[in-house]
Amino acid sequence: MNKYGKPLIKLMQSCLIPLAIACSGLAHAQQNQKLLTPCYVDGLEDRLMCGVIPQPLAKQNGDGTIEIHFAVIPAIKETKPTEAVLAFAGGPGQSAIEVAPIFARNLRYARENRDIILVDQRGTGKSNLLQCDTDNLKEQFAFDDQAVSLFKLAKEETQACISKLSTDLSNYTTVAAASDFEAVRIALGYETLHLYGASYGTRIAQEYMRQFPNSVATAVLDGVVPMQQSLVAIGEAIDDSLAALFQRCAKDTTCKAQYPDLESKYNTLTSKLVEKPIQVSVRHPRTFELIDLVITESKLRGAIRMALYSHTTRALIPLVIDAAHRGNYDPLVGLLGNENTVGAIAMGMHSAITCGEDWPNITDENRTKYKASYFGRLMIDALDASCPLWKVKPVNPDFYKPLNTNIPTMLLSGGLDPATPPSWAELTMVDMHNAKHLIAPTATHGVAAQTCANKLIGEFIDTRSFENLDTTCLEKDNTKQYFMNINGPVASQVSEEL
């Protein structure tokens, strides 16, 4: 059963598709040699050192233990053996170890002298993965999510996942997970850590700073989630990011000529889909067999939303909208089939976070505010359906207090971020006494991966201060030209034939 539910629920619930980042440490391996064994991660040639420690599942004794897996990316030249960079992945639900290649790139300057520690947060990756079943692409394509009640669907999906996992998600919240990271630090023997959190990873990083301030030397929060705000607020950021794209196209003469009235075309298209989904027969993006595709509003918006995360795929959005408006759905099929943008989010763990932390504190006022956007509505509906079933204990209200800290903290935001816009970082740092907010105006989600921020992070970790940090390089425009036709960013020339 539940043939169809998963992908839609996944889309509705996945709040912050993270360009995750994580780190691990190898430094003090000497006395902990037994703890670590060589290991490898797909996409990274370097030899990492992996290990596992048992941790109590619940704060109250009893309840058994959970295995927390971690990996250390060894420093190139270990001049700071007592320090390491601890990287937190996003999602919520991403495995830090799986995205080691991204962390290794984002933290390459920091890694020159320090190990990077990556810990699979409880419920993700190898640390007791809480994953629900997902549909394959063919089923997702054929599913008409407008033909059923979303609420009912979400409930069914959740019920299926609950019986699959049969565990109390209250043990998987941010607050519960923070001590696992501290246990790993102690096991590896590092004295102080530099934190790097991306996306949701910034929330767990802040919680770690709150619970273990003495273990933290510096913190870098990249794509910042404020403690006092629900992830559901993301809907507005998505709309803003898309609006910025429409604006840029309208200002660009070639784009304007090629794709006039892009925004209104998009609106026409979505309202047409709300009325009636479009049913077409298309080629499977991989196998090329003929399959059915029901284009619904959520599928179109979802595909566009995912594409907003990277400039590479943003380049296709005008083409996708324009083509779909004219009845050519191939580019949209391409985006829909481009699954890897989502990455592997552990949906069970994701629900533990969203139901325990993001759902209980939504005031009626915020509810109305968030529902102004399509994705805000979608997420609130999904949470309203699933959270009462998961029965995650709401976190202590203190959790929502902004972090009050003297730890040097660098906050990074992308001006075009479709998830965590710069205003979120401002909200985050209200009680931080030694913090600096850097904005890369043309970056999207995950600034370190797209700009010179990786270098700034290295310098910041070395000096532990913002002085002498030359941040002008963040201003560099890193957008890409939009595709003007299916061949590339060059508009058709006064054409001879092909």
Added chain:
Amino acid sequence: MMNLVKVLYKKEMLDASRDKRSVMAGLYYAIGAPIVMCLLFTVLLKQLNSPEALSITIENAGSAPNLVRYLEGHDITHGESGSVKAITLIISKKYPDNMSQGKSAQVTIVADKSDNKLIKSVRRLEGALARYNSEVASLRLISRGIDPNIMRAVTVQTQDQATPDSKGGMFLGIATLSIIIALFYSAMNLAIDTSAGERERNSLALLLSHPLSSTQIVLAKVGAIASYSMIGLVLVLVVSKFAYGMVPWEQLGFSINIDVMFILFCTLLGLPIALMSASLLVFVSFMAKSFKEAQSYVAFVLFVPIGLSMMTTYDIGTDYVQWIPIAAQQYAMIEVIKGNELPIWQVLLSSFSTLGLFAIFAALSSRMLKSEKVVFGL
């Protein structure tokens, strides 16, 4: 008997330490070599590495604004001033046409690939272009409704067993070579002075007139020389520890890390070599008729251990070269510094054969001292 050797050893040590200038001259190598080498390495690394902001000449940039911006995003920009590398990227006139029609659009890289200082920058440019190529190609497929992953029929996942400590390659070889050579050079002057020199000062005959066997004399001298070799070795190791720490290896993705364990290991490993080296130097010096002749012979004979060491440094030896004294010990040093397993059999066998050589050279020397021809340099 051992007491006599001890007394004589003390005398030799005292004798050697009196001539401070020549002792220091011997140790200059140990102090200077690592420092000079690190300066050279630093310059070399800078040249081998591509500068962070790579400036090249881009012709016809206006035809491919998206590509040019992509390269800028990877810190490869068009430049006019002095720091521009001799690399030219020519974007063809038909680039926009071909790009918009889905044909392959041409860009040309003009550079001298034999220029070692350029090669990293050229590779970086080629890499950036390859990534741009695959990015645009992927988007072309997506816009046709095709998953670009189908272009990856085979995913190649390399698991590199190297660690940052083991990627040093030839740098590691050169570093260990300089350590081994220190054993031979630090006490070279002393060895000649205490044998050929002593003979020329006519004090050798005096020494032999004491109730001592020639073996005792040779052992005492060899002991003193070896002691100075060991001082040289420890010095070179300690200086290297700090000097190599200053070289920015990490820019090339590896490090050469000399830790206390490695210093202890080398000291232990160097002991038989120091004895062998000392006995060899004494033997050669006694063979020569005069001080000057001894200097020439010694310089010549030292080519053998240096040659063996070079074979390991440049990794040109066959497998059994790794069992020959000197080459084997250096091989072991490289393995240890890389963090690999200690090649215990090579170490044991080569150490024993090194000690065997020491015994042979010492025996030969002591036999020579029984000959008046040798003692009086006739």
